Amino acid sequence: MNILTTRFGLIQASESEIYRIPEGLLGFRSYTQYLHLPDPVVSGLSWLQSTTAADLAFGLVAPPLAVSDYRIEIRPGDRAALELHDDRAAMIYVVLNRGGGGLTVNLQGPLVFNPVRRLGRQLVLTSSRYPVRFPLESSAGAPPATPTLLPGLTPMRATA
Secondary structure, rough: OOOOOOOOEEOOHHHHHHEOOOEEEOOOOOOEEEEEOOOOOOOOEEEEEEEOOOEEEEEEEEEOOOEEEEEEEHHHHHHHHHOOOOOOHOOOEEEEEOOOOEEEEEEEEEEEOOOOOOOOOOOOOOOOOOOOEEEEEOOOOOOOOOOOOOOOOOOOOOOO
16 A cells, blocks of 8 residues: 655555554544554654654654653443553554744643554543643753753644
8 A cells, every 4th residue: 555645755565554543543533543653763752653644743752751650541332442462562652843932742632542453542541640742852951850852843844
């Protein structure tokens, strides 16, 4: 299958590489098929690229790169939807956002994937101590609260 993207050009992928997110993502419910691609420049960054919308891609990072003690509980309904029998097999990511305040990650809406079944789901942590916009970079002059994952904005591409 050929997938045209605005960030990576033409990508050839097999059906077995496609992740299905049956309920879509918040604000993007009609897009349900994605490729998960490592960023070619920035270590620790990956992309969730829509297979049907060339310009729709979400930057992802593993939660420990933003918050060392990030923990979530996968509820039974989410586990069933993901066909996940062992939580340890799950891949968990948080979505990057770029705005006037710099780079943030959404810790309240993590993405959980079952890599065996190629299924994904966005969780909404309603009673969470985690914010929707957690800053990745500290303010100028202050010591960084977390390790610097992304060396500035230059390697980043615009996200949806």
